[in-house]
Amino acid sequence: MEQKEKMNLVDYTDIYGKICEQTDLISAELFDEFGVKRGLRDKNGNGVLSGLTHISKIQAFKEVNGEKIPCDGKLWYRGYSIIDLVKGFHGERFGYEEVTYLLLFGRLPNMAELEEFKRVLNASRTLPTNFTRDVIMKAPSKDIMNSITKSVLTLASYDDNMADPSISNVLRQCLQLIAILPMLSVYGYHAYNHYECGDSFYIHRPDENLSTAENILLMLRPDKVYTELEAKVLDIALVLHMEHGGGNNSTFTTRVVSSAGSDTYSVVAAALSSLKGPKHGGANIKVVEMMRDLRENVSDLHDEEAIKEYLGKLLDKQAFDKKGLIYGMGHAVYSLSDPRARIFKSFVERLAKAKGRDEEFGIYSAVERLAPEVIAEKRKIYKGVSANVDFYSGFVYNMLDIPLELYTPIFAMARIVGWSAHRIEELVNVDKIIRPAYLSIMEEKDYKPLEDRE
Template sequence: MRNSKKEQIDNYTAKYSKVCIENGNIGSTLFDEYGVKRGLRDKNGEGVLAGLTNISLIKSQEIVDGKRLPCEGRLLYRGYDIIELVKGFEHSKRYGFEEIAYLLLFGSLPDKGQLDEFKENLSLMCTLPTNFTRDVIMKASSKDIMNSLTKSVLALASYDKQASDLSIENVLRQSMSLISVFPMLSVYGYHAYNHYECDDSFYIHRPDANLSTAENILRMLRPDKKYSELEARVLDIALVLHMEHGGGNNSTFTTRVVTSSGSDTYSVIAAALSSLKGPKHGGANIKVVEMMANIKKNVKDLDDEEAVKDYLARMLNKEVFDKSGLIYGMGHAVYSISDPRATIFKNFVERLAADKKRDEDFKLYSMIERLAPEVIGEKRNIYKGVSANVDFYSGFVYSMLDIPLELYTPIFAMARIVGWSAHRLEELINVDKIIRPAYKTVMTERTYVGIDKR
């Protein structure tokens, strides 16, 4: 675009953004007056009840002596505590992603035969249409791999003759197929970006049907296809921890909402991806790592707790870093005292950091984890407590696995697609009603005025 054109458009949008804000503003007292729960949540984190689910349970409060009190967070998949599930496959040195995907999709833990059959079918589906990599993934490559992934998912619909068939059998086939190809779509999307935008070599490694999802991600990513067992196991646990989080989280609720309109699997999952990439949701894992780099660059003495605290306070005042006023990786819509996934992660992170000689970084993460809730507590209205969430340590883990920043949120998506699929199936099986909440109208009616009289 010529400079003068760009300037004209910039001036117009600068001027009219002020008009949007002025005319779009709804007095903040009205929300309380009409009892509108912002974010569809009470101040204690309890959500407005929007549905029923049998897929997972998130616990952040308990009743003690008749009083509802915040408690350590718990997460159960299909009735099993996430801590027990991780221990179960970790102790017997199995990869967990496929087993837990079976649990979430079908509602019970698989026996060995069922697991093998499930894995075999996922492998059969781990293939892209002819020339898809060339015709879709490599075209208009972008640093934003979430957008690239969304584009690929929507494009896959044109190769599926039954794209809009909503039978459970067909939706299950589409869901398993997307679970299977998400790593390929994301990693190849990254390679295309790395080649065309960063001038690096381009290579495509095919997944190996005998390997787990975590191993295949690393195999496809690395030029020499090599990875250590520790690396693959840590990534596998990260995937399991990100797979599912109830019906109300932003991307799963999006899945439910779009499913309820009768839309097809590809469109529903594209919408869920668009939600997940937001920095207040799954996109936080990229932001955490950028934020930590920013702190390291700008705080001279990282052993000086007061200086770190002061910088965090400036972040909350929108003076530094991305000026959003957020400390990323902290806080959660539901959890208060702790997010169990952050706690599990921390144990692995400490070991991995020692192994990768990143103890100094680990020290800084631990310090921020301790200081940030204090600083947020001083500057914001805290009703239920703020603590580190799942994404506080995940980006740090991926950086220690030499996974490029651009793939952090797509890795979240490779895991959460399982939860979205389970919720889409649950919505289709149980609810045949379009989701349509109400918005209280606060406008006043006006008399139309012709253009020459305005």
């Protein structure tokens, strides 16, 4: 008898992957029939209420005579308007450390408290002996988010109180991770850039006299040189990305894993894994790639009709990645405007002028203005569409010579502050493990012995 050739894993999964697709497919009609709120959102895009928080608030609608009316977006951190916070520190000092204090402790620090907090953060910017060599430099990856996650989980091995859920211990762990995440990110990139891309390898230690934003640029650049404007714009980007309500995917992940009683390192690793998705923290990369494709396919970038035609092709799945999306436009919550994007735009414009990239900024501005018109023409929308903060953040990182691989990690360096605040709030108020329900539509079957199966 002729022996059958053994099937390898790739061939096997190719065949059985199709079986999985057929077996697990559930018709859209059934979701509607049983009232399932897919994505934990209703048909109007409103999130299912699953908790309460003191940490931040988002407003995208106003109630007028019992009817929800779209309005310009607003965002508050611990009761303070994000607009007022940025106005308060911009031009005077860097804001990352001050707003971190606010989100963690619920109030703005006075001068002495802020200086002490900065000293604590700077003193925490250290890694265990040989950690860079033994963990970060081993098995470098182009996916820096995976590299960071590996490093965070490994750090648990160096913590004798890793599993202690007391608030003081969790706060210690959060502050240490907030302080060193820029190091894990930048060092992870340098390891990849050296071992995988063949470039020079260098490790710059952070300077305890500098802000978080300044240290990121210092550690990243070979010559450690940056301008004050560059550091200030990066600082603004970090503040605007720090926190965004409890319902975003990575923050909800933080809450879910915290409710299970897991340790801080595992919680942050889970949040990092959530953030790296292109539908969440990876969106700014898609904006940069989309804009590059636009410049390659629109011959006259001053011709707004040509730009509108390209945007129409995006929606019709005829251009770029053919996903039918204009990246950076629209938001799950905001309708008429994203306050973070409105704040950020003026700083982006200043940086573009300083970098001699006014014309490119003009293209972004044109797309921001034209895209809502094109979307309104081609799509049935229940609320307004506007640029979100990711529309401009990728352009900023590009002007700061930050490599594409670090775009999402920079988001993580900011958002870990919000994750930490939500983890602590969840632990303080913990009652039950978060466990949503799934309705089974499985068909019951009669068991057949192996020899009787076809």
